[in-house]
Amino acid sequence: MLPMRLRASDHQAHAIDRGSISSTPGGDPLAHRCDSSHFLRYHQTWMSHAFQTDDARLHPIAEKVLAGKRLSHDDALTLYRTGDILAVGWLANHVRERMHSDKTYFNVNRHINPTNVCVAACRLCAFGRKKDTPGAYTMALEEAFQTAASGYTEAVTEFHIVGGLHPDLPFEYFLDLISGLKQRFPQVHLKAFTMVEVAYLAKRAKLSTRETLAQLKTAGVDSLPGGGAEIFGDRVRHIICDHKIDGDQWLETAKLAHQIGLKSNATMLYGHVENDEDRVDHLLKLRALQDETGGFQTFIPLAFHPDNTPLQHLPKTTGMLDIKQIAVSRLVLDNFPHIKAYWQMMTPKIAQISLRFGADDIDGTVVEEKIYHDAGATTPQGMRRQELMRLIKEAGREPIERDTLYRPVTRTETSVTVAV
Numbered sequence: 529m530l531p532m533r534l535r536a537s538d539h540q541a542h543a544i545d546r547g548s549i550s551s552t553p554g555g556d557p558l559a560h561r562c563d564s565s566h567f568l569r570y571h572q573t574w575m576s577h578a579f580q581t582d583d584a585r586l587h588p589i590a591e592k593v594l595a596g597k598r599l600s601h602d603d604a605l606t607l608y609r610t611g612d613i614l615a616v617g618w619l620a621n622h623v624r625e626r627m628h629s630d631k632t633y634f635n636v637n638r639h640i641n642p643t644n645v646c647v648a649a650c651r652l653c654a655f656g657r658k659k660d661t662p663g664a665y666t667m668a669l670e671e672a673f674q675t676a677a678s679g680y681t682e683a684v685t686e687f688h689i690v691g692g693l694h695p696d697l698p699f700e701y702f703l704d705l706i707s708g709l710k711q712r713f714p715q716v717h718l719k720a721f722t723m724v725e726v727a728y729l730a731k732r733a734k735l736s737t738r739e740t741l742a743q744l745k746t747a748g749v750d751s752l753p754g755g756g757a758e759i760f761g762d763r764v765r766h767i768i769c770d771h772k773i774d775g776d777q778w779l780e781t782a783k784l785a786h787q788i789g790l791k792s793n794a795t796m797l798y799g800h801v802e803n804d805e806d807r808v809d810h811l812l813k814l815r816a817l818q819d820e821t822g823g824f825q826t827f828i829p830l831a832f833h834p835d836n837t838p839l840q841h842l843p844k845t846t847g848m849l850d851i852k853q854i855a856v857s858r859l860v861l862d863n864f865p866h867i868k869a870y871w872q873m874m875t876p877k878i879a880q881i882s883l884r885f886g887a888d889d890i891d892g893t894v895v896e897e898k899i900y901h902d903a904g905a906t907t908p909q910g911m912r913r914q915e916l917m918r919l920i921k922e923a924g925r926e927p928i929e930r931d932t933l934y935r936p937v938t939r940t941e942t943s944v945t946v947a948v
């Protein structure tokens with residue numbers, strides 16, 4: 529039998545026990561609660577981190593989680609629908625610590641967006657531009673190489689490369705971009721092109737998706753990011769990104785990438801017109817593919833930023849939804865090694881709290897984020913390594929600098945070493 533939630537007065541007593549309340553206006557706060565056996569009982573409960581909830585629907589789910597059993601579709605829906613975020617967070621944190629203890633991963637990376645010109649017109653997007661419209665840009669290759677080398681003082685271990693679906697750039701541009709970056713920065717991992725971009729390049733080059741991926745890999749692509757997944761369900765996709773490949777094609781492209789030895793991430797854009805059923809469907813499709821290929825490294829829930837998009841009438845996500853999304857993802861995606869709290873989209877403060885609600889990764893230094901800043905993100909466009917480490921340590925976690933494949937990175941004043 530799992531213990532029930534403590535009453536508010538118990539929490540206050542705990543605060544007193546921990547020495548954080550010494551007096552309150554109007555009287556002695558200890559007068560009616562100074563019972564050492566009560567404090568001890570509470571403290572033992574707190575110290576043992578017993579699961580507590582008033583929501584009876586969570587008890588069978590908790591029993592499954594503690595036994596390491598897989599959660600069902602209905603369990604996932606219940607997790608989204610309960611108001612007890614602390615209970616869901618407790619369970620997600622339990623799994624996170626079982627998998628990673630206190631370890632929290634980050635990397636030193638740089639974003640490169642070679643073009644924002646895009647034939648699609650996704651309603652979720654504030655980044656893409658039609659050719660020859662104000663703000664549209666396409667980097668010449670040399671410009672992209674200079675961008676890669678600029679804007680940071682610490683050696684990066686990853687370039688994250690994504691952009692629009694350009695109607696005129698030939699496939700060779702992208703192969704030359706990748707091989708040129710690899711030649712100039714051989715030590716840097718190239719995480720490049722979403723499944724949506726890969727499918728579009730294949731169409732433009734009149735190649736199969738497998739052959740396109742194979743040529744990108746030969747040119748130097750080391751892994752793929754997880755973007756473009758949005759929400760897999762057709763109803764939502766028709767509203768937010770009608771011009772993109774559908775959910776099945778996204779999953780099929782990821783499967784092919786995994787089959788030829790390219791790892792990838794996976795994302796879910798939440799906080800727009802989707803509902804709980806859509807989110808659960810999305811997570812379960814990813815979990816099923818991961819069972820098949822094992823090629824996903826990290827799941828990244830992305831909070832929708834509506835500013836400057838055709839959906840800007842929608843409200844922004846709340847902290848409650850952001851944190852719940854992290855926690856439910858950790859619990860449902862039992863075969864994903866990592867859950868990332870992407871600080872650029874969630875804000876550093878929510879990302880930091882998420883490290884206690886299931887997340888074990890906080891992303892990286894980024895250096896120059898464009899896509900979500902076009903959509904109104906107010907976070908800095910990059911963060912220094914020391915600042916990321918401070919966020920992690922203040923959450924009581926152990927910062928581990930990683931490369932893209934989660935191998936530990938060791939730095940000295942003059943060198944960067946990846947443990948292989």
Ligand code: SF4
Pocket residue numbers: 646647648649650652653654655656691692693724769772
């Ligand atoms: S989300 Fe991607 S594919 Fe859609 S319009 Fe924006 S850049 Fe283009």
